Amino acid sequence: MPKRTVFFVSDQTGVTAETMGHSLLTQFDGLEFRAVTLPFIATLEKAEDARARIDAVAAAEGLPPIVFSTLVKDDLRDAVKAGRGVFLDFFEAFLAPLEAALDSKSSHATGRAHGMADLAGYTARINATNFALANDDGVHTRDYDRADVVLVGVSRSGKTPTCLYMALHYGINAANYPLTEDDLEGGRLPAVLAQHQAKLYGLTIRPDRLQQIRHERRPDSKYASAQQVAFEVRSAEALFARYGIPFLDTTDCSIEELGSRIMHKTGIERRLRP
Amino acid sequence: MPKRTVFFVSDQTGVTAETMGHSLLTQFDGLEFRAVTLPFIATLEKAEDARARIDAVAAAEGLPPIVFSTLVKDDLRDAVKAGRGVFLDFFEAFLAPLEAALDSKSSHATGRAHGMADLAGYTARINATNFALANDDGVHTRDYDRADVVLVGVSRSGKTPTCLYMALHYGINAANYPLTEDDLEGGRLPAVLAQHQAKLYGLTIRPDRLQQIRHERRPDSKYASAQQVAFEVRSAEALFARYGIPFLDTTDCSIEELGSRIMHKTGIERRLRP
Numbered sequence: 287m288p289k290r291t292v293f294f295v296s297d298q299t300g301v302t303a304e305t306m307g308h309s310l311l312t313q314f315d316g317l318e319f320r321a322v323t324l325p326f327i328a329t330l331e332k333a334e335d336a337r338a339r340i341d342a343v344a345a346a347e348g349l350p351p352i353v354f355s356t357l358v359k360d361d362l363r364d365a366v367k368a369g370r371g372v373f374l375d376f377f378e379a380f381l382a383p384l385e386a387a388l389d390s391k392s393s394h395a396t397g398r399a400h401g402m403a404d405l406a407g408y409t410a411r412i413n414a415t416n417f418a419l420a421n422d423d424g425v426h427t428r429d430y431d432r433a434d435v436v437l438v439g440v441s442r443s444g445k446t447p448t449c450l451y452m453a454l455h456y457g458i459n460a461a462n463y464p465l466t467e468d469d470l471e472g473g474r475l476p477a478v479l480a481q482h483q484a485k486l487y488g489l490t491i492r493p494d495r496l497q498q499i500r501h502e503r504r505p506d507s508k509y510a511s512a513q514q515v516a517f518e519v520r521s522a523e524a525l526f527a528r529y530g531i532p533f534l535d536t537t538d539c540s541i542e543e544l545g546s547r548i549m550h551k552t553g554i555e556r557r558l559r560p
Numbered sequence: 561m562p563k564r565t566v567f568f569v570s571d572q573t574g575v576t577a578e579t580m581g582h583s584l585l586t587q588f589d590g591l592e593f594r595a596v597t598l599p600f601i602a603t604l605e606k607a608e609d610a611r612a613r614i615d616a617v618a619a620a621e622g623l624p625p626i627v628f629s630t631l632v633k634d635d636l637r638d639a640v641k642a643g644r645g646v647f648l649d650f651f652e653a654f655l656a657p658l659e660a661a662l663d664s665k666s667s668h669a670t671g672r673a674h675g676m677a678d679l680a681g682y683t684a685r686i687n688a689t690n691f692a693l694a695n696d697d698g699v700h701t702r703d704y705d706r707a708d709v710v711l712v713g714v715s716r717s718g719k720t721p722t723c724l725y726m727a728l729h730y731g732i733n734a735a736n737y738p739l740t741e742d743d744l745e746g747g748r749l750p751a752v753l754a755q756h757q758a759k760l761y762g763l764t765i766r767p768d769r770l771q772q773i774r775h776e777r778r779p780d781s782k783y784a785s786a787q788q789v790a791f792e793v794r795s796a797e798a799l800f801a802r803y804g805i806p807f808l809d810t811t812d813c814s815i816e817e818l819g820s821r822i823m824h825k826t827g828i829e830r831r832l833r834p
Contacts, residue, residue, distance in 0.1 A: 377587075
């Protein structure tokens with residue numbers, strides 16, 4: 287079965303169109319798609335070019351491509367819509383009911399969703415990113431006073447990317463501490479963590495998955511052995527249970543989902559608007 | 561004018577609902593909103609709770625709140641929709657036309673958009689994140705062979721968060737190199753960059769903004785002085801011009817926009833699906 291072509295067309299980065307389209311397409315099991323993003327379609331000329339590309343695919347494949355669009359301006363939207371794609375525009379669908387509900391006209395201005403970062407938001411993001419970098423991997427622990435959350439888990443359980451995601455997406459201070467063999471054998475929280483127990487959040491992972499991940503990093507090492515991995519995961523989970531530290535299994539979770547669940551369960555307030 | 565309450569309701573993380581809602585709300589200048597995210601509404605009981613919260617706000621404020629929803633399952637969606645909010649559901653709007661276009665029934669399964677990360681995607685993301693961390697701030701340069709892009713700019717021009725964003729969002733290897741005073745005074749690319757000239761992408765920033773950012777970091781330092789900042793920005797831009805390095809001004813750009821523009825202009829292929 288040939289892959290159906292899908293376009294994401296936007297006057298901006300295309301991130302919203304991609305997010306929207308991807309959410310919808312994952313509802314169709316068994317179909318395969320070829321994705322083409324056309325960002326920064328901000329002039330009529332570019333909109334005509336986009337239309338021509340869509341029409342060329344329609345002609346070549348004999349089927350209209352799917353077009354997810356976030357075009358705010360009517361003239362640009364009309365130009366792309368006139369093509370031979372199945373046109374699903376996000377603003378077209380929702381702007382009219384929203385105008386009615388808010389009793390207000392929309393500005394139909396492009397470039398708002400992700401552009402024009404305000405200084406406060408930018409600063410929050412940068413500060414949070416720097417915090418995550420400085421407090422990665424338990425290297426520094428003196429900043430835990432300023433942490434919103436400290437992720438705890440064994441090596442390669444997903445702490446670093448989750449911290450960075452939470453910094454970039456929510457602007458919060460997320461540190462992480464890898465449980466060492468000493469911590470795990472002793473079965474006690476190290477003093478530096480015990481002082482900040484309310485901020486701790488555990489990450490765990492299924493041993494077979496952890497083994498796969500570690501094996502890719504250091505093939506056939508003790509670090510990646512079934513025995514070592516099983517010991518570490520079991521000991522970490524016992525530690526979480528002993529100290530009442532909430533934890534999540536990262537095995538089948540995306541980083542977005544981990545970040546969102548931790549925010550939700552801890553009640554930490556985001557410092558960046560969505 | 562009181563803030564209008566906006567709910568983001570999702571059976572998953574709420575990231576898609578937030579992205580969608582935020583894009584739309586930024587089209588309404590002058591209105592202010594209070595945002596409440598209700599993630600993981602995955603049972604009928606939770607959907608009824610969400611509805612009760614929406615109704616309570618409607619009663620308290622005398623105006624129906626706006627509800628952006630990404631609820632895949634019909635029964636959950638119906639439960640929330642029965643409340644007193646202005647209900648805008650993303651799957652309701654698009655799933656039917658998409659089913660027709662694809663001549664296929666959607667699975668109406670939750671938990672696809674961001675959940676269930678596949679191992680290949682997870683590995684790409686982790687590897688890219690580790691690459692960005694290891695190659696941050698010019699500390700290591702020996703990995704530039706494996707870089708997809710090397711961001712170049714003066715201190716605090718936005719390199720680090722942009723690299724991390726590109727790693728997490730696109731799974732690509734993004735390194736960054738801060739131009740030093742020596743590089744800038746000499747007006748020449750350091751040898752380590754000259755070898756990889758095709759991978760370089762410059763970031764610049766408006767001097768007044770850079771001064772603000774640096775002042776927050778080191779108040780009243782030479783580093784944050786008008787003279788120093790003006791010299792560095794001018795010299796960096798001259799270097800970009802001299803070597804034909806493409807560059808972007810980060811002053812009014814969000815990190816998402818920077819990442820997207822760099823991907824678009826360089827043609828680097830993403831290693832993660834949207």
